[in-house]
Amino acid sequence: MSQYWILVAILLPMVGGVATRFIPFKKEKQMFFFVEMYMIITSCIVWGLITGGTTEVFHVVHFVNDLSISFKIDGLTMVFAGLVSVLWPLATLYAFEYMEHHDRQNTFFMFYSLAYGVTLGISFASDMLSMYFFYELLTLSTVPLVMHSLERDAILATRKYLYYSLGGAAFALMGLVFLIVYGDTLEFQFGGVLNMAKIGGNANMLLWIYLFAFLGFGVKAAIFPVCEWLPTAGVAPTPVTALLHAVAVVKAGVFGIIRLTYYSFGTGFLRGTWVQDVVMILAMFTAVYGCSRAVKESHIKRRLAYSTVSNLSYIIFGVTIMTPLGLVGALCHMVCHAVMKICSFMCAGAFMHQTGKKYIFDMDGLGRKMPIIFVCLGLSGAGLMGVPGLAGFISKWNLAAAAVDSKNPVAYVGIVCLLISALLTAIYMMSIVMRAFFPPHDFDKNTIRNAKDPGWKMCLPIIICAVFTLLLGFFSTPLVQFFRTVAVGVY
Amino acid sequence: MDQSVLILFAIFIPIVLGVYLLARPDYKSRVSLVANASVGFAITTVLSLVILIEGDLRLDVFTIGKNMNIYFHVDDMSRVFGTIVTIVMPLVGIYAFEYMSHYKKEEKRFFGFFLMVYGVLLALTYAGNVVTFYLFYELMSLSSVPLVFHFRSREAIMAGLKYLFYSLCGAYFVLFGIYFLNQYTITLDFVAGGTLNMARVAGSEGLLLVVAMSMIIGFGVKAGMIPLHAWLPNAHPIAPAPASAALSSLIVKMGVFGVMRVVYYLFGAEFLRGTWVQYTWLTLTLITVFFGSMMAYREKQFKKRLAYSTVSQVSYILFGMALMQSQALIGSVLHILFHAVIKSALFLSAGAIIYKTGVERVDEMRGIGKKMPKIMWSFTLCSLALIGIPPASGFISKWYLATGSLATEIPVIAWLGPVVLLVSALLTAGYLLPIAIDGFFPGPDFDYKHLEKKDPTKQMIVPIMILAALAVLFGVLPNPVISYVTELVASVL
Numbered sequence: 001m002s003q004y005w006i007l008v009a010i011l012l013p014m015v016g017g018v019a020t021r022f023i024p025f026k027k028e029k030q031m032f033f034f035v036e037m038y039m040i041i042t043s044c045i046v047w048g049l050i051t052g053g054t055t056e057v058f059h060v061v062h063f064v065n066d067l068s069i070s071f072k073i074d075g076l077t078m079v080f081a082g083l084v085s086v087l088w089p090l091a092t093l094y095a096f097e098y099m100e101h102h103d104r105q106n107t108f109f110m111f112y113s114l115a116y117g118v119t120l121g122i123s124f125a126s127d128m129l130s131m132y133f134f135y136e137l138l139t140l141s142t143v144p145l146v147m148h149s150l151e152r153d154a155i156l157a158t159r160k161y162l163y164y165s166l167g168g169a170a171f172a173l174m175g176l177v178f179l180i181v182y183g184d185t186l187e188f189q190f191g192g193v194l195n196m197a198k199i200g201g202n203a204n205m206l207l208w209i210y211l212f213a214f215l216g217f218g219v220k221a222a223i224f225p226v227c228e229w230l231p232t233a234g235v236a237p238t239p240v241t242a243l244l245h246a247v248a249v250v251k252a253g254v255f256g257i258i259r260l261t262y263y264s265f266g267t268g269f270l271r272g273t274w275v276q277d278v279v280m281i282l283a284m285f286t287a288v289y290g291c292s293r294a295v296k297e298s299h300i301k302r303r304l305a306y307s308t309v310s311n312l313s314y315i316i317f318g319v320t321i322m323t324p325l326g327l328v329g330a331l332c333h334m335v336c337h338a339v340m341k342i343c344s345f346m347c348a349g350a351f352m353h354q355t356g357k358k359y360i361f362d363m364d365g366l367g368r369k370m371p372i373i374f375v376c377l378g379l380s381g382a383g384l385m386g387v388p389g390l391a392g393f394i395s396k397w398n399l400a401a402a403a404v405d406s407k408n409p410v411a412y413v414g415i416v417c418l419l420i421s422a423l424l425t426a427i428y429m430m431s432i433v434m435r436a437f438f439p440p441h442d443f444d445k446n447t448i449r450n451a452k453d454p455g456w457k458m459c460l461p462i463i464i465c466a467v468f469t470l471l472l473g474f475f476s477t478p479l480v481q482f483f484r485t486v487a488v489g490v491y
Numbered sequence: 492m493d494q495s496v497l498i499l500f501a502i503f504i505p506i507v508l509g510v511y512l513l514a515r516p517d518y519k520s521r522v523s524l525v526a527n528a529s530v531g532f533a534i535t536t537v538l539s540l541v542i543l544i545e546g547d548l549r550l551d552v553f554t555i556g557k558n559m560n561i562y563f564h565v566d567d568m569s570r571v572f573g574t575i576v577t578i579v580m581p582l583v584g585i586y587a588f589e590y591m592s593h594y595k596k597e598e599k600r601f602f603g604f605f606l607m608v609y610g611v612l613l614a615l616t617y618a619g620n621v622v623t624f625y626l627f628y629e630l631m632s633l634s635s636v637p638l639v640f641h642f643r644s645r646e647a648i649m650a651g652l653k654y655l656f657y658s659l660c661g662a663y664f665v666l667f668g669i670y671f672l673n674q675y676t677i678t679l680d681f682v683a684g685g686t687l688n689m690a691r692v693a694g695s696e697g698l699l700l701v702v703a704m705s706m707i708i709g710f711g712v713k714a715g716m717i718p719l720h721a722w723l724p725n726a727h728p729i730a731p732a733p734a735s736a737a738l739s740s741l742i743v744k745m746g747v748f749g750v751m752r753v754v755y756y757l758f759g760a761e762f763l764r765g766t767w768v769q770y771t772w773l774t775l776t777l778i779t780v781f782f783g784s785m786m787a788y789r790e791k792q793f794k795k796r797l798a799y800s801t802v803s804q805v806s807y808i809l810f811g812m813a814l815m816q817s818q819a820l821i822g823s824v825l826h827i828l829f830h831a832v833i834k835s836a837l838f839l840s841a842g843a844i845i846y847k848t849g850v851e852r853v854d855e856m857r858g859i860g861k862k863m864p865k866i867m868w869s870f871t872l873c874s875l876a877l878i879g880i881p882p883a884s885g886f887i888s889k890w891y892l893a894t895g896s897l898a899t900e901i902p903v904i905a906w907l908g909p910v911v912l913l914v915s916a917l918l919t920a921g922y923l924l925p926i927a928i929d930g931f932f933p934g935p936d937f938d939y940k941h942l943e944k945k946d947p948t949k950q951m952i953v954p955i956m957i958l959a960a961l962a963v964l965f966g967v968l969p970n971p972v973i974s975y976v977t978e979l980v981a982s983v984l
Contacts, residue, residue, distance in 0.1 A: 385659070386666075387633070388626035394556055400670035412698075415670055419663040426659045434636075434652065441643040476556050 003058040006071045006124050009045040010117045012038055017113025021106050028105070032096045035109050039092050039116065043085040046120065050078040057126050057187070066185060069133060072126030074188070075486030076263070079331050080123040080255050083338055084248055088116050090461035094346055095239035097457035098353055102237065108148055112239070114141040119248045122255060127186040128176050128264060131256065135172070135220075138252055139165040142244055146236040157232045164229040168219025172256065175213025179264055182206060188259055190489030192266015207275040210265050214279055217260060220253025221316060222309045224286040231297075231305040238349025241301060246308050246341040251334060254315050258330065267322040280320040280410050284417040286313035291424035298360050300348045303428055304341070307384065310421055311337045317414050318399045321406050327487035329399035332480060336391035336472055340383040343465035344429075347377035350454050350462065360432055367437035369451040372459050374436045376466040381429030383469045386422050391472035396422070398480065494541075495550040498563045501538035502614040505531050509607035509634075512599055521598070525588050528602040532584045532609070539577045539613055543570055549619065558673055561626070562680065564619030567979040568756075571824055572616040572748050575831035578961070579740050580609045582954035586839055587733035589950040590846055594642075594731070601641055601731065607634040608737065615745050620680040621669055624752060625662070628745065632658035635742055638734035639726045650725040657712050657722035664709025665749065671702045672757060681752050683983040685759020699758075704768045706753045713746025715802040716809055717779045723802055724786070728794035732842020735794060739801045740835035744827055747808050755983045760815040772813040773904050777911045779806035784918035791852050793841050796922055797834070803915055804830050804877065810908060811892045817984045819895025824976045826888035829965055833873045833885065836958035840870040843955065847945045853926050858937050860930030862945045865952050867930045869959035874923035876962040879916050884966035887973070889916065 016038035025031040050073060059070040073081075095112065099105050118141050121134035139162065147158035179186060182202070183193040199206060215226065222230045230250070234241050244250075261267065270276055290310025297303040315337065318330030350373045351366065352358055367374040383390035396418060403411035453459060472479070508531040518524040542548060542565055552561040565573070584605065591598045611631045618624035632655060640651030673679065675695070676686045692699055708719065715723040723743075727735045754763060763769050783803025790796040808830070811823030843866045850856055860867040876883035889912060896908035946952060965972060 382633075387629050388622065389555070394559075397556065397559065397670070401673060404671055404674045415667060419667055422666075423656070423660055423663055427656060430655060431652070434648070438637065438640065438643060438648070440645060440648060474553075474555050477554065480556060 003054050003056055003071070005045055005049055006058055006073070007060065009042055009049060010121045010124065012042045012045070012117070013113040013120075014117035017110040017117070020113065021110040025106075028100075031106060031109070035113065036089065036092060036096075039089040039113070042116065042120075043089055046081050046085040049073060050082055067129055068127070069130045070126045071124040071130065072188075073124065074190075075490065076255070076258060077123050079335065079483070079486065080251065081120055083251070083335055084116070084119050084123070087243060087247055087338060087342055090464060091239055091243035091342065091346075094242070094349075094458050094461040095237075097455055098239055098349055099237065102148070104148070108145065108237070111141055111144045115145065115244060115248065119252060122252050127188060128179055128259070129186055131259060132169070132172060132176055135252065135256060136169055138249060139169065142240070142249060145240045145244065146233050148237055148240070149235070151235075154235045157235045161229045161233050164219050164226060168216045168226065171212045171216025171219075173216070175209055175216065175260060175264075178206065178209045183264070188263035190263055192262075192269055193264055194266055194269055203269075206265075207270070207273055210260070210270065211275050211278060213260055214257060217253050217256035218282075218316070220249055221257060221312050222250055222253070222286075222290075223282055223313060223316060224289050227286065227290070227309045230309055231293075231302045234299075234301040234305045238301070238345060238352065241305070242342050242345035242349060245305065246345050247338045250308060250312055251338065254312060254319070254330075254334060257316060258319055258327070261319055261322065262327060271322040276320060276322060277410055280317065280414060283313045283317040283320055284414045286310065287317060287417050287421045288424070291421040291428070294428045295424055299358055300351065300360055300363075300432075301345070301358070303360065304345055304348055307425065307428065308341055310425070311341065311384070314396070314399060314418060314421075317418070318402060321402050321408070321411055323402060323406050324484070324487040325398070325402035325405050328480065328483045329395065329402040331483045331486065332398045332476075333395035335479070336383070336395040336469075339465050339468045339472060340380040340391055343380040343462060343469060344377055344384070346458070346462045346465065347373045347380070350458050353458070354454055355448070355451050360435065363432060363436045365436070365439035365443050365445060365448055366451055367433070369448055370453045372453045373462065374433065376462045377436075378433040379466045380469055381433055383473070384429055385426040389470075389473045391469045391476075394473060394476040394480070494545055495548040495563070497538055497542055497545075498548060498550050498565070498617050499552070501535055501542055502610050502617070504538070505535045505606040505610035505613075509603045509605070509610065512603035512606065517599060521592065524599055524602065528584070528606065529588070531606045532581050535606075535609055535613070536577055536581045539573060542617075543573050543577065546570055558679055559622045560620060561623050562619040563614075563617040563623065564681070565617050566681070566683075567982065568748075568751065569616045571827065571976070571979070572744065573613065575744065575828055576609075576612045576616060576741055579831055579835045579958075580612070580737065582957060583733045583736050583835060583839065586736075586842075586951050586954040587731075589948055590733055590842055591731065593846065597641065600637065601734075604634055604637045605734070605737070608638065608742075612741055612745065615748065620678070621672065621752065621757060622679055624749065625665065625669060628665070628749065629659075629662055631742060631745060632662065635734075635738065638738070639730045641731050641734065642729070647729045650722075650729045654722045654726035657719060661709045661712025661719060661746070664705045664712070668702045668706035668709065668753070671699065675699060676757065679757075681756035683756060685755070685762060686757055687759060687762060699762075700766055700768050703753070703758050703763060704771065707750055707768070707772055710746045710749030710753065711775070711809070714743055714750065714805050714809060715746070715779070715783075716806055717775055717782060720779065720802055724795055724798045727798035727801065728792065732794075732838055732845065735798075735842070736835040736838035739798065739838055740831040743801060743805055744831060747805060747812075747827060750809065751812060754812060754815075760984055764815045769813060769815065770901070770904070773810065773901070773908070776806045776810040776813055777904070777908060779803065780810060780915050781911050784915040784922070788918045788922045790922075791854055793844070793851055793853050793856070793926075794838070796853065797837055797841060800837075800877070800919065800922065801834055803919075804834065807889070807892060807912065807915075810912075811895060814895055814899055814901070814908070815984070816895045816899045817980050818891050818898055820980045820984060821973070821976050822888045822891030822893075822895055824979065825891060825969075825972065826885075828972065829876065829884040829888050829962065832958050832965070833877050833962045836869060836873045836955050836962060837877070839951070839955045839958070840866045840873075843947050843951050846951070847947055856926060857929045858933035858942070860927065861933065861939070861942055863947075865946045866955065867927065869955045871927040871931075872959045873962050874927055876966060877923065878920045882963075882966045884962050884964075884969070887966060887969050
């Protein structure tokens with residue numbers, strides 16, 4: 001496929017989104033159909049692109065010198081773009097039913113589509129500046145989604161989200177500037193672009209800069225100590241939390257960190273330095289911290305949000321091992337976690353949508369009433385805690401294999417952290433499932449008489465994600481094989 | 492493929508049937524439920540028997556990733572564990588048909604999960620590599636939890652959760668080890684004598700010893716070994732009696748089985764002998780043996796007493812394994828077999844007593860032997876076997892354990908071990924025999940007038956009697972078993 005299609009893929013959902021806002025649809029159904037159509041077309045284009053084998057850089061705009069907005073397809077792009085393009089149409093389908101009784105649907109879908117285009121922009125960006133550009137746009141385009149309800153807590157949450165994200169981006173910008181000065185080019189190259197001759201005696205300063213930039217991207221990736229915005233942002237409608245705050249936005253942060261570590265600074269420069277230990281320990285700490293907060297939390301969405309905090313740090317842990325295998329583990333968990341977490345968020349949303357309740361202690365006995373939702377929730381929960389045969393086991397296996405292989409004692413401790421966090425995951429996920437399926441014997445069934453599974457538009461994406469969780473658990477070999485080629489920089 | 496396909500049937504028929512029972516709406520009549528479940532038990536048992544007799548089957552199902560094959564291999568050790576599963580599960584199942592009729596409403600769920608556990612247990616015994624083993628080990632934890640909190644009182648649910656989280660905690664200790672073994676072994680398949688890749692291990696011995704300890708402690712959780720034993724005295728008594736019997740005699744043994752696989756089939760005894768791992772492990776088991784008996788002796792609640800007894804007895808087995816000496820290992824394997832039979836009979840008779848009289852504490856059981864003679868006779872026989880009075884079976888296994896221990900050159904523990912075993916045997920007599928004595932000889936002030944025969948129906952008595960008979964029979968005619976086990980042990984040590 002010609003590289004101009006990249007532009008089409010990025011612009012189509014944006015244009016479609018704006019059109020959704022201004023076309024006067026007679027019926028909701030027409031709008032739904034229209035939105036779903038261009039989402040699917042975009043996804044098809046994306047898949048055409050990533051399987052098409054275009055590798056040339058495509059410059060869109062030239063600023064001064066070599067600063068430009070330009071796109072390229074490499075291995076990492078394939079993973080991230082492939083992932084979001086599968087999940088976005090599914091989450092949109094889910095959103096139709098979820099948003100049915102909400103106001104201002106067309107505005108909602110406008111920004112939902114915009115965010116799709118922007119996320120694709122991040123994944124296709126071929127250099128730091130282009131990525132930075134879309135990274136900022138992502139923050140801006142998702143703000144209206146978080147505060148969709150326009151209630152006070154939503155607005156407060158949005159403010160928090162905005163401040164955290166913009167602050168993080170500023171730190172990331174610092175990394176960008178130093179890359180301009182000390183690197184050969186801004187373009188992403190596997191193995192890094194730093195020019196040792198230019199660095200001279202400033203290596204230590206550059207390590208500091210890496211740390212700052214890491215923390216900057218780490219805001220979106222919700223790493224401790226800058227993770228608090230994520231649970232707060234859970235006030236957004238569930239399709240937003242499920243897709244953006246479990247996959248697109250947060251994984252864009254992780255994506256940024258991977259670009260920064262493997263494609264800009266280069267692992268050769270970073271491995272074995274103090275900064276590697278620092279970021280690895282941060283990731284390990286966050287993995288345990290997120291889970292322990294999740295155990296304490298009884299609001300279902302906040303619990304899942306903390307779980308996301310923890311799981312994102314698994315990915316970052318993989319990244320900070322700074323070996324090809326580490327990247328394999330990271331990518332693997334990026335995909336597996338996306339599938340499992342979006343599934344569990346959608347289930348949580350379905351529970352909230354069908355019963356109007358938000359807390360875990362209100363889930364007693366619902367398993368029998370909403371079998372599809374709770375079986376899928378149980379499945380994704382078991383996946384998250386790493387039961388073999390499900391996606392989470394595979395990704396943790398790869399992460400741990402990388403850690404063992406690296407022969408780095410800190411990484412050994414990291415394995416322990418992963419397992420502690422897995423145990424905590426079991427506690428906070430299994431207690432939900434237990435409640436739902438095995439309420440205490442004196443439980444009064446009449447209180448949940450009217451609960452039932454939602455309609456197909458919500459069930460279908462949930463079931464598809466649950467099936468993915470299973471499939472990834474059993475047939476991961478080709479995928480892992482692909483990640484291996486990505487992680488040695490073949491693409 | 493050919494006959495080895497039977498393995499898949501033996502595993503998945505009960506699992507699928509169990510899921511079907513859980514998912515389908517309630518049966519109109521109890522008869523069809525019982526019929527359905529018993530067909531499941533029957534088919535599985537037959538299949539499992541065929542596999543046991545056939546032996547040495549291999550089946551590579553498929554691979555879920557690099558080094559992660561789902562692979563079954565029925566070797567000699569599998570057959571030992573497969574035997575106890577195949578003896579105990581159907582008998583307990585028959586017993587449960589009567590026992591659970593008391594609790595009409597949720598019988599379907601009980602049998603659903605019970606069948607699943609049956610399949611999963613068989614799968615564990617057939618597992619040919621550590622990944623497959625781990626897969627079914629977790630499934631076992633998950634599918635047996637509903638058995639524990641079956642009655643869903645607050646207490647039961649808390650005990651169930653405790654069981655689940657302890658089990659998972661243990662499983663993650665194990666997983667930690669598997670991650671490292673993946674790097675340091677030639678293959679993750681179980682090979683008698685170990686599969687460590689010595690070229691890679693060189694230089695990292697210290698790390699691998701930590702790994703070994705972590706895996707032993709991890710599997711030790713299920714086996715009720717100190718320090719992570721605390722779930723057992725909560726979870727076993729609170730479950731319905733058939734479930735406690737299965738838990739105490741089989742599921743606990745899968746922890747033992749895991750340790751067996753790790754020590755003798757992955758690391759190899761050679762690697763661990765004489766290291767701090769062995770000494771720590773021996774110490775832990777001896778403490779557990781004594782502690783379990785002591786707690787059982789002090790405990791007044793009947794089923795809880797039996798649960799503590801399990802804690803102690805299973806550590807006999809672990810002690811024998813930790814000695815890494817052939818006599819002792821023979822003793823261990825024998826005790827696996829004997830304890831499974833004895834403990835399930837004990838739990839089933841406790842269940843029968845609770846079922847018929849509602850009495851749950853031992854001090855209220857005076858004269859029980861007069862009311863339920865058949866049950867109490869079986870109970871007494873099994874008690875004697877557990878204490879280790881010749882010629883009942885427990886004597887033989889303990890004999891091997893003690894001689895094995897004395898034959899090693901481990902300082903202190905070589906002689907301390909047998910002493911602890913003897914003290915514990917004494918305590919065992921102390922916590923089991925008074926029940927029988929008070930039961931049969933209630934004393935002159937006992938009210939014989941209002942005595943009524945309360946023996947339960949045949950469905951409950953027959954399984955208990957069969958198990959009790961086996962407990963004695965293994966002691967009287969031990970030679971075929973011993974010769975099989977000796978051969979088995981010779982191949983791993």
